[in-house]
Amino acid sequence: MRVSELAKKAGVTPETVRYYTRQGLLHPQRDPNNGYQRYGHADYRTLVFIRKARQLGFSLKEITQILREAEKGHSPCPLVRDLFERRFAEICQKIETLTRLRDRMAEAMDTWQRMPDGQPDGHTICRLIEHWEQEDGNRERFL
Numbered sequence: 228m229r230v231s232e233l234a235k236k237a238g239v240t241p242e243t244v245r246y247y248t249r250q251g252l253l254h255p256q257r258d259p260n261n262g263y264q265r266y267g268h269a270d271y272r273t274l275v276f277i278r279k280a281r282q283l284g285f286s287l288k289e290i291t292q293i294l295r296e297a298e299k300g301h302s303p304c305p306l307v308r309d310l311f312e313r314r315f316a317e318i319c320q321k322i323e324t325l326t327r328l329r330d331r332m333a334e335a336m337d338t339w340q341r342m343p344d345g346q347p348d349g350h351t352i353c354r355l356i357e358h359w360e361q362e363d364g365n366r367e368r369f370l
Contacts, residue, residue, distance in 0.1 A: 233266045237274040247277060250287065252294060284314055335359050 234241040247253045248264070253273060255264035273294065280290045289310050296303035338359060345354035 228266045228271070229263060230266070233271060233274065237271060237278060239274065239278060244274065247274065250291070252277060252291065283311070284318070285310065 228236065230241045230244050234244045237244075244253065244266070248255060253266065253270045255266045255270060257263070258265050276294075277290055280293070281287075285293070292310075293303040293307055296306055335355075339355045342355060342358070345351060351357055
């Protein structure tokens with residue numbers, strides 16, 4: 228298959244195929260008649276695997292590790308589980324952090340709707356921010 232054929236069959240762009248080829252994840256053969264890169268069924272399987280792994284949140288570095296384990300004849304499944312569990316924990320933490328930020332932002336927007344606009348007077352910059360405090364009295368430190 229040529230680049231465009233492989234891309235279409237795998238549901239990616241031709242540039243994606245070229246990128247993964249440059250990264251050494253796909254291994255096309257040169258057509259002796261015209262010098263074009265020709266991809267085989269193994270490249271198609273690898274490309275579909277990469278697409279699915281990316282959809283699950285794996286980084287290209289992690290995908291490379293997984294593919295290398297498989298190429299060595301080792302089961303990459305323990306590695307996949309370990310990487311995925313760590314990534315899942317990271318995502319949960321990010322969601323928790325973003326949820327707290329969303330809640331603070333919603334509280335601030337609600338409070339700011341009731342506050343009058345202030346004019347800079349040399350002592351304040353923006354009273355909305357300077358006079359905002361979380362209702363529960365907790366202040367998070369940002370350095």
